[in-house]
Every structure is written in structure tokens, then in C-alpha cells.
Amino acid sequence: MVLEILSISLSRNKRLIFEDFNLKLKKSQIMILIGDNGTGKTSLLDLVAGVIKPESGSIKINNLFLSQVGSNKRKFFTYLPHKDSLKDNLTIEENIMNWTNISGNKFEDQNFCKLLKYFNLLEIKDVLVSNLSQGQRKKVSLTKLLFSTNSLWLLDEPFNGLDKTSIRKTIRLIISHCKNGGSILLANHINLRIKNAKKIFLNRLKKISKKEKLDFDSWEKI
């Protein structure tokens, strides 16, 4: 199992978001968390990334508890949060280089331009990020995935601000990653069609009675 979320509970702003929540993500699997704003999509990704801690329960990545992973987290997953973490006063190229350096992803120089071409960023690689549109910023952020060597990707609203072509490219990227043995946990507020992806509707999940939760054994059943 690539990722296991075991009976976690979490409250935010005095509101219970997850209670006895379970999730299992296998190799080559895409799981999409769908829900309205405030249903806990980002919180769940933050929990997996270890940014916040659950009140109860545990999380395992590659059969290791998150506490055992410790400072090696960047070797286990690549997380693209909602905020793009791009520096306005750096160019696209500098931002990507900066990210590869701190995330420990290495690449060959000849591949750099090839990878930037995927989202049509090669021609504008020397442009400051402050001069980019929201969609272009998102593309820079998604380009990080092309440089990532991790098998588990955590993506928070990856399609926000993208045009149709870029959405298609992102979906293609996601599918090809899974075909190569990668796993993806993706949060999105729109129900997009992605081949072979399993979906979890967080809005509906909230309505499931506690009794049903206790009887729960698979997402398919829900």
C-alpha cells in the first residue's frame, strides 16, 4: 500500500471535519477527493504531508508511519499545495531550479528545456513570475511534477486557472504517471473525468451515519 490513512479524526475551527476517516491508496491508483469549499480536501492533503497532525489515528506512507519518515518526507511524495510557492522576483527557470534543489530532485541539463516545453514555458523561461498570469503560474507549479522522481503525488486543486488544453495535458500527465507505477491523491472541487480514477465525495461522506462508518470496509461500498 502506498498510502494508508487509518481512522483519523480532525477538527478545525472547532468544527469536526473528519471522524474515524480511512483511506487506502494502492500503486498505480488515482484517488480524487471531491467536495465543496471547506469540506476538508486541503486539510486531508496537509495531514498526509505532515503539515498538520490528526487528533487521533495515523498515516502510513509506503508502510512507514509519518513519524518514522521524518525529514525524509521529500523522498516519499511530491505535494503541490493550493498556493504555488513561487517567488515573484525569480524567473520561471530560477523558480524551478530552486524547487529541484530544495526538494532533492535531480535532472539532466538536456532534459530541462524538454520538460519546460510540456506546458509551453520554454519561450518564457526567463520571464519573472510576477509578470505571469494565474494560469501560467499554475503551469509553472505543475511543471515541478515533471521533475519529480517520487511515486506519490499529492495535488491540491491542480486544474485551477488552467485553460482547456492545459487541463488535458495535466490529465495526460496524471494518467501517464499512474501507468508508470505512480499513485496520486488529488483534491478538486469539480468532478472532472479522469480515466480509472476513484472518487471520494467528501460532501456525501459527511452525511453517512456513524453506524455505517463503523461497518465501512471499502470505498466501493459507499
Add this chain to the structure above:
Amino acid sequence: MITDFLKLLEREINLSIKNHSVLFSFSVFFVISLLIFVFAFGPNLDDIPNLYTPVVWVVLLFSIMLISDNFIHNDYLDGSLKELQFLGYNEELILSCKSIVMWGIIILPTLFLIPICSLFLNFKLLDLPNLLINILLASPSLILIALVSSLFSIQLKRNRILQFVIIFPFFVPIIIFSTSINNSQNNSFLILIGIFLVTLPVSLTAGRLIMKEINK
């Protein structure tokens, strides 16, 4: 650990080099604030040299507090502070690297600006080395406290005045001992080193706790 430290340090240096506005705004704020004091003191030149040291410290303190937001708040706003955390970088390491780079960006230019500014205020050049050594010794503590204060302002979200009220007492001992350079018999240098040795673990621990709280 050392590799992580070097990576973070390289990142902070790269970002600071590209962000010229930090150094520019700091230098301009520092010089203009000192110049305002020159005009505010009036034509009586006798009192000015005695007031130069406190004035420099007050201006330096406010400059550091002003600039510390660039190092912490901007990283928080664009999500890179959170990014560093989920990449597995130790919070203490993040704060240490930021303070080292901030020290280099702010204090080293200050050492050049202070002798120039001392000419405006008729300050005795013989007292300059003492003042500069005091700044070198006290500034790491000031920077660490200012960075924690900046983190604190993110955590508080609403009331930034409260941040100053809570953090202000921590600046007081540093200012007291660093302004006492005229008395050659005192051990202010050693005291400042002592204050730094206390400030370092306390502010790194406080910084780690606040950074963890920010994401909640």
C-alpha cells in the same frame, strides 16, 4: 542535517540576492531616519554626539522589525514556508538560515552606513569601534527576536500592535546593554554574547512552535 542546512542557506542567499528591494529599503529607511533626528535635534551640536548611540539603536531596531517581514511574511503568503515544512526541513533550521542571511543582508551594510552617518551627527570617531562591535554582538539576538515576532504576527493575524507589545520586553535588555558603550569598565560585550546564547535556543524553539501552529 548539514546538507539540509546548506540547501536552505543557498536558497535564502539566492532569494535575497534577487530581492534588491530589501537592502535598498533597509538602507534608505536607516539613513533617512537618522537624518530626521539630525533636523529634530536642532542647532545645539553639543548634545548630539551623546544621543547618537541610542538613536542608532532605535533606528536599527525598527529597521530590523520592518525588514523581518520580508523574510517570513512573504514566504508565508506565497506558501513557501509551508512548502519547506512539508519537504521535511526542520523548523529550527529554517529560522536559523533566515536569520543568518538576514544578518548578512542587513548588518554588514549597516557597518558601512554607521560611520558615514556618524559624520552628520558629529559623533566621536574613537567611540565608533565600540558601537560597531556592540552592533555585531547584539544584532543576532535582535534579528532572532524580530523573526519570531514576525512569525507571531502571522499567527495572531488580527492585531499587529499586540505583537509589538508582547515582543517589546525582549528587546529591552539588549538595548540597555548595547547602548552602554561609553563606560569602558563594563562587560557589555560579554553580556551581549550571553544574551545571544540565551536568545538562540529560546527563539528557535518558539519559532518552531509558532510555525507548527500557523498551519492549524
